[in-house]
Amino acid sequence: MLDTSALILLPALRNPSVLPQRPLISAITLAELSVGPLVATNEEVRAARQAHLQQAEADFDPLPFDADAARAFGQVAASLRRSGRKASARAYDAMIAAVALANGLPLYTCNPHDFAGIDGLTIIAVPHPGAVEG
Known part of the structure; x- marks a missing residue:
């Protein structure tokens, strides 16, 4: 499953072959994207964010944050608390991680540190422009 960072940077990824053949997203990613146009500081940014949201809505049938994800969220929150x-x-x-856990999916992200310390979550770092080579 792609997190929001991987979805946003999808067109610019260095090596899209690291992604799953059939990428999935969560409804939480659509929720996060829907905030963008509403808080944009100018019309050009608002239009770009709105277009990105509409493209994601057209391209994906998002996985829901359902009862299984709600239970997995408890695990995510506890893991994060234990890690300080x-x-x-x-x-x-945290909610995106819970959806991935509930569905038994790895999480593809351009920001792996955001998900560090979550027990049971398989994190796959996605190389992207601007990433520091290690």
Whole structure:
């Protein structure tokens, strides 16, 4: 499953072959994308964000945040707390991780550090423009 960072950077990825053949997203990613146009500071940015949201809506049938994801969220929040972080600080990321866990899917992200310390979550770092080579 792609997180929001991987979806946003999809057209610019260095090596899209690292992604699954049939990428999936969560409804939480659509929720996160839907905020963008509403908080844009100018019309050009708003239009670009709206187009990105509409493209995602057209291209994907998102996985829901359902009862299984809600239960998995407890695991995510507990993992984050044990690692000294709060789920509320990264609520979208925590909910996206919960959907991936509930569906037994790895999470493809351009920001693997955002998901570090979540027990049971398989994180696949996606190389992207601007990423520092290690």
